[in-house]
């Protein structure tokens with residue numbers, strides 16, 4: 001696959017690392033305004049670093065856009081004359097809806113919106129995907145790419161804003177939970193390194209129980225909560241302090257912020 005990542009910042013670089021580690025490329029063009037931060041990716045076979053988006057577009061078939069929302073429109077305009085039948089446009093840009101992309105480059109283009117997360121760097125991204133009418137013909141291609149780099153789900157575009165919060169921002173939310181459990185483990189007597197080890201692998205185990213068994217989280221909780229025991233005592237105290245409620249309210253606030261990002265683009 002001849003892939004270009006237009007805007008190799010935090011997310012773009014994570015995608016690049018995932019693609020390289022999984023041998024998922026024939027060639028990979030990485031573009032960025034300042035290439036210094038990509039030095040560690042220099043020198044790999046078939047990887048090209050450039051500030052020239054047009055060069056990347058000409059030499060690639062799959063174009064993954066990972067720039068800030070405010071920069072996307074101008075970049076689309078710059079590369080529009082170079083787009084041909086061979087190109088599949090994959091946008092990871094938050095809040096930039098397909099009708100707006102079609103307005104810039106035309107509804108005849110194969111347009112996919114993908115919402116991955118930074119765990120794509122280690123092949124563990126939960127990526128949601130949707131497309132325009134033309135892009136439906138290439139959704140399977142997008143699924144194939146993102147399934148190599150984790151797990152993917154095709155959704156209607158109307159759910160993309162929610163997917164951004166749950167999956168993309170979700171990495172930060174889960175990190176904070178892991179950090180908080182690490183802090184608790186330190187208070188309970190472990191040194192910092194051990195505390196993080198306990199927190200990381202316990203959260204991995206919890207997620208894997210659900211992935212492997214397909215159970216509801218409460219079924220797994222019932223297996224752990226001994227009557228009159230320490231687990232239910234801790235859980236109830238967390239809920240008295242608003243654990244579930246604060247997570248839900250935070251995610252709804254995050255969702256509402258995306259509506260403002262969209263308005264800022266108009």
Ligand SMILES: NC(=O)C1=CN([C@@H]2O[C@H](COP(=O)(O)OP(=O)(O)OC[C@H]3O[C@@H](n4cnc5c(N)ncnc54)[C@H](O)[C@@H]3O)[C@@H](O)[C@H]2O)C=CC1
Nearest residue numbers: 007008009010011012032033066067068069092093094168
């Ligand atoms: N960071 C994340 O976890 C996620 C980000 N996103 C979306 O991905 C996009 C990028 O986010 P980040 O990587 O966090 O931002 P970032 O600011 O780290 O990366 C953007 C990159 O684009 C480059 N850039 C700017 N103008 C350019 C141009 N004309 N040509 C080529 N490169 C250019 C910048 O130099 C920068 O390296 C945003 O739209 C964001 O909403 C989506 C999902 C997850």
Ligand SMILES: O=C(O)[C@@H]1CCC=N1
Nearest residue numbers: 094164165168169170
């Ligand atoms: O925080 C943000 O706005 C972007 C979108 C999801 C992850 N990072």
